[in-house]
Amino acid sequence: MQSCLVDILEEAPVEARDLYQQYSLDEEINRIAYHYEVEPEFFRIVTGGEWNNYSCSMWEEGFTLTQAQEKKLDEFARMMGLKKGMRILDVGCGWGGPLVYLCKKYGVEGHGITISPMAIPIAEERAKKHNVNATFEVVHWKNLRAQEQFDCVYSDEVVVHFNDLGGFFKKAHQLLKPGGMMVNKELHFRHSKHKHAMDKLSQHINKVYAYTGNYRTLSDELKLVDSNDFQLEEVLDIPISDYKKTISNCWLKQLNDNRSKLERMTNKKHVQDFKLYLKGICRIFSADVFGLHIVASRKA
Ligand SMILES: C[S@@+](CC[C@H](N)C(=O)[O-])C[C@H]1O[C@@H](n2cnc3c(N)ncnc32)[C@H](O)[C@@H]1O
Incomplete structure (x- = not known):
């Protein structure tokens, strides 16, 4: 399998580019569209489970995917200290599954934002189906009105796409009520040397992300x-x-079980590239380059 992966990458060489490219807000929206603006059914099938998390789930022996998705979301709820009636913001809400689950289980009121418009009708339909108080909006976090309106702001594997993480923390601080919680989950390089060790595989992954893979170390984030x-x-x-x-x-x-259906939704190359990207990430995980953390902090 290893040589197959490498062969395909050899056939489709990608340019060497650095992480942390600077791009305008419009350019960022276009780049994000490249990865996320595909038929929502594509992501529904690939991510699976009841809540379609496009992020890591947390596993225990014998868990189904839905249970593993819920365990991760329950950790978010614990770290945010969710209580009935609170108002929470999901930045990068995907197709609405995580926010709808949290609103349903914890009786909170939620707002989800994304810059991927195709996801919105799916998220709204889900909120209606589960009869929860959750709204969704296509807006870049930079354009949210800075008002102390949320008890908690959270984000699950989204900030990798932000080239201005400091600006995001500043905005989250403005959006939170005094004492409000900010909870962020993301992959982090285990050493800063990995930032500049882009091999062909990581270039392919970053290409699939349209060069919005701003991976950082945990210490970068904590600062x-x-x-x-x-x-x-x-x-x-x-x-x-x-x-x-x-x-x-x-x-x-x-993806493998539904390959032809997925190819009809996008095309053969898209599905092949997506598969390579998923396999590539697993390969990089085996090399112990990344850690995965949820960081909870309180507005001081
Ligand atoms: C990897 S998905 C994670 C989705 C969701 N958090 C989950 O765990 O299932 C990243 C999401 O971030 C959104 N996104 C990327 N850049 C964004 C931005 N600047 N503002 C708001 N959402 C953004 C994408 O549209 C996508 O929904």
């Missing part, structure tokens, strides 16, 4: 927590084996 006047409350380390399991046992399996 921004502090400099934007958040008090660090907790860092939860999620074993990278949970991510391998999410991708190999679920996303790759669901």
